[in-house]
Amino acid sequence: MAQKRIYLDNNATTPCDPRVIDAMLPYFFEKHGNAASRNHPFGWEAEEGVDYAREQIANLLQVDSKEIIFTSGATESDNLALKGVFEMYRQKGNHIITVTTEHKAVLDTCDRLESQGAEITYLKVANDGLIDLAELEAAIKSNTIMVSVMWANNETGVIQPMKEIGDICKKKGILFMSDATQAVGKIPTYPKEMGIHLMAFTAHKMYGPKGVGALYVSRKNPRVKVTAQMDGGGHERGMRSGTLNVPGIVGFGKAAEICQKEMQTEAARLSKLRDRLQKTLQDRLEEVYINGNEEHRMPHVTNISFKHVEGEGLMMTFNQNIGLSSGSACTSASLEPSYVLVALGLGDDLAHSSLRFSLGRFTTDEDIDYTIEAIAEGANHMRDLSPIWEMYKEGVDLSNVEWSSH
C-alpha cells in the first residue's frame, strides 16, 4: 500500500490550485509574448493578461491596480520596500522600527541597512506574540521614517493590531510597511483601511505559483516612492525592472480571484478543523501548550508544544508522512530552536518540542482525524522514551538539574 501523505505545511507553501494552472497554461506557448512588446499582438496579449491579473489582485486588496508592483516573491518585495524606502527617504531620517519576530527577509534586510547607516529598533513581543503599542509609539523619534510589522506571523499565525499601528504611524507622519505574506488571500487585507503604505506578499502562499510576488505601494495620501533595487528597462513604473513573469502573474491574479470568492467559507471551515485538531490533542495528551495568542490568530494555523517530546523525533514516529514544521532546529547546523518561539518567552526546551500545523484549501476532515491519531500515538511513544518526561512525572524540578551542555 502506498503510504498516506498529508500536507499540513501550507505556511511554507501552498499547492497551486488546478484552476490557477489552467489559467496560466496558455501563457507559456500560445500567448507567450513579452508584456513590454508594445508593437505587436503577441505583446498586447501578454500585457492584457498582466493587466487583468493586476486588477484581480487590486480587487482582493481594494486598491488601485497601479499600486501593485510585481516582483519575484515576498522576499524581494520586503527588500524593495525596506531598501527602497531607506534610499528614497534618507534625507528625512534613517531610523526604522521593526519587530524581533519578523521573517528573515525583513530582519536580514534591516541588518544590511544597519551596515549602511540605518538605525534599527527591534520591538519585543509579549508572551502571546503581540507587540505593545505604547512601546511602538515611544520608539518613534524625529528621525524615524518607517515602521515595518508583519500582518500575521509565519510560525504562530499571530495577527498584529494593524489598524492601531497604522493610526500611530499616521499620527506621527511616518510610513507603515507590512509583510503580509501569510495573511493575503486568507483573511481580509485592505491596506488603505489599516493605514499601510507598502505591503509585501506572494502568490505561492495563496495557491498560486512560486516565483512571483508583489509589493503594494500607495500612490495617494501619501504618494510613496521607492528607489528601484533592480536597474534595467524601467518596468513596473520604474520601481522594478525585469521582463514580467507573465504566466506567473496570470496565475497570481487567478489565485487572488479565487481567494476573494472563497475566503469567508474557507476561513470558517479551516478554523473549525484547526480548533478540532487542537482541542482533541489537548484532551488526549497531557502538557500540551498552544503558542501565541489564540484570539488574534490566522484561522488555519496552530503552533503546539508537546512538553518533553522533541519535535523532529515526533515527526519521525509517523515516517514524516505528515508534512509539518518543527520549531526544533535539530537538522540545521546550529542547535538553536525557533527564534520566533524564543521571542515569545518559551524556554528552549518547549521550543524544541513544538510543531506548526498550517492547514489549507485541500485539507480534509480525514486528514485531521489521521493527524490526531498519529500525533497522539507518536507523542506517547516519545514520552515513554523520554528521561525528562520520567523525571517530570517523578516530580523532579528540571531547572535544578545540572545539565551538561554539548
Add this chain to the structure above:
Amino acid sequence: MAYSEKLLEHFKHPKNVGTMDKSSKNVGTGLVGAPECGDVMRLQIEVDSDSGMITDAKFKTFGCGSAIASSSLATEWLKGKSLDDAMKIDNMAIVEELALPPVKIHCSVLAEDAIKAAILDYQTKNGIVATATAEAHA
C-alpha cells in the same frame, strides 16, 4: 533526508528502553545533554562486580530520531562487554553503523559521552580508579 533502515529500526523498535535503580551499587548512570539543546540521554549499565562485565544496559532519550537510535544501538553494544572494551566504543562507529548524516554526528557524540559517564559513575561508586577519562567532547 532519508534515514538508513538500521536507524529507523532502532527508532521504531528501540532496544533496552527502561530505567534501572540508580542507587544500586552495580548500576552506573550517565545523564548527558540538556533539554534546551534538544537532546537528553540517560544511559545505564549493570555491572557484574566479580567479572567487571556489563550484564545489562538501559536507556531513555529525549531527542530526535538519530539520538534515540544512537542510544538504542549503544545499549546493544554495551551488553556483554567488559568496562575496558566499553570505554573504547567510539562515536564514529555509531555514525557508520547507523549511516548518520553529518548534521546528526552530535547525536553519536552524545551517546559516547553517555557511555563514558555511565562507566565513570559505576567506577566512582565502587571506588575504582577510572580506566580512562570520561571527559565530554567539547
